[in-house]
Amino acid sequence: MKKTFLAIATLVFLLTVILAINKQSNITSAQSAGNSFKLGLPINCTLGKDCFIMHYLDRDPSPAAIDFACGQLTYDTHNGTDFAIPDERAMAKGVAVKAVASGKVLRIRDGVPDIRVADQTDKSRVQGIECGNGVVIDHGNGWQSQYCHLRQGSVVVKPNTSVASGAVLGMVGESGLASFPHVHLTVRYQDKVVDPFVGTGSSQGCNVARQPLWQKPLEYVPTGLIRAGFASKQPEMAEIWQGQLAETTLAKNNPALLFWVQAFGVRQGDEEQFRLIAPDGKTVINSKQPLKSTHRVWLSYVGKKNSASQPLVPGVWRGEYRLVRGNKVLIESIREVQLR
Numbered sequence: 129m130k131k132t133f134l135a136i137a138t139l140v141f142l143l144t145v146i147l148a149i150n151k152q153s154n155i156t157s158a159q160s161a162g163n164s165f166k167l168g169l170p171i172n173c174t175l176g177k178d179c180f181i182m183h184y185l186d187r188d189p190s191p192a193a194i195d196f197a198c199g200q201l202t203y204d205t206h207n208g209t210d211f212a213i214p215d216e217r218a219m220a221k222g223v224a225v226k227a228v229a230s231g232k233v234l235r236i237r238d239g240v241p242d243i244r245v246a247d248q249t250d251k252s253r254v255q256g257i258e259c260g261n262g263v264v265i266d267h268g269n270g271w272q273s274q275y276c277h278l279r280q281g282s283v284v285v286k287p288n289t290s291v292a293s294g295a296v297l298g299m300v301g302e303s304g305l306a307s308f309p310h311v312h313l314t315v316r317y318q319d320k321v322v323d324p325f326v327g328t329g330s331s332q333g334c335n336v337a338r339q340p341l342w343q344k345p346l347e348y349v350p351t352g353l354i355r356a357g358f359a360s361k362q363p364e365m366a367e368i369w370q371g372q373l374a375e376t377t378l379a380k381n382n383p384a385l386l387f388w389v390q391a392f393g394v395r396q397g398d399e400e401q402f403r404l405i406a407p408d409g410k411t412v413i414n415s416k417q418p419l420k421s422t423h424r425v426w427l428s429y430v431g432k433k434n435s436a437s438q439p440l441v442p443g444v445w446r447g448e449y450r451l452v453r454g455n456k457v458l459i460e461s462i463r464e465v466q467l468r
């Protein structure tokens with residue numbers, strides 16, 4: 129019944145607007161209009177280099193969650209794609225949010241502070257403004273795009289104005305319901321959410337037939353490095369998201385030296401390999417551990433205490449990290465720090 133109504137509505141619309149010749153050709157042109165809509169990236173960065181996709185759409189209608197590739201990079205009811213940047217330092221520098229296609233700005237919101245949501249109390253704080261600072265663009269032919277969590281005060285477009293594809297809308301932030309700096313993109317066709325990695329054909333399930341909407345194919349990256357570095361005490365996730373613990377020199381009289389790694393998409397059974405190498409080339413730590421559980425975001429570290437009998441000697445210390453799944457090395461990261 130609803131389908132019939134939509135078909136009639138589409139038909140009436142097309143007959144009025146484009147004065148086409150017969151009913152059959154109208155339906156065909158409506159379908160091709162749907163399929164020909166293509167998206168650019170909503171963010172000004174290079175995926176895999178200075179940004180990454182953290183979450184995809186949840187394609188499981190149950191309280192469980194699954195992404196289009198049958199992976200775990202999503203959570204229940206997540207209706208968009210999260211393009212993330214490494215930390216709040218990058219956010220403060222400014223990474224532009226861009227229109228995925230040309231269109232007209234329908235509405236905007238600005239003025240919501242960039243406060244990372246870390247727990248349930250924070251969630252209730254942003255109730256009703258989950259999108260934070262946002263922009264909605266109408267692309268015509270039933271297509272809309274929505275951009276969420278922009279940096280406070282950064283939205284530069286106004287309702288009822290036209291934007292070109294790739295036009296800057298504002299800056300990546302973490303306003304609203306955001307637990308890390310990113311832009312959340314929701315795409316809608318005829319008011320229904322569309323997974324841009326799948327297209328309009330199928331709204332549920334994974335490993336389904338796909339006609340992605342991206343202009344250039346986007347790779348599904350199930351697991352990757354976010355950041356790595358050194359600290360003089362146990363690092364905390366909040367500090368890492370803030371962009372702290374990025375020092376390349378540390379004092380040799382600190383109580384300890386820790387090598388930390390922040391990653392996304394780690395899975396139970398993945399093997400973590402850590403090595404910490406002293407300035408004289410001696411391997412101080414050499415560990416291999418399987419992960420006990422699966423995590424969308426993961427923080428891991430090894431460290432050496434500073435003691436009178438085994439002091440932290442000055443010089444260049446080196447940390448090496450590998451995440452291995454089966455016989456594949458998924459993450460390989462090497463960092464150095466100077467102790468003075």
Ligand SMILES: [Zn+2]
Pocket residue numbers: 183206208209210312313
């Ligand atoms: Zn999101």
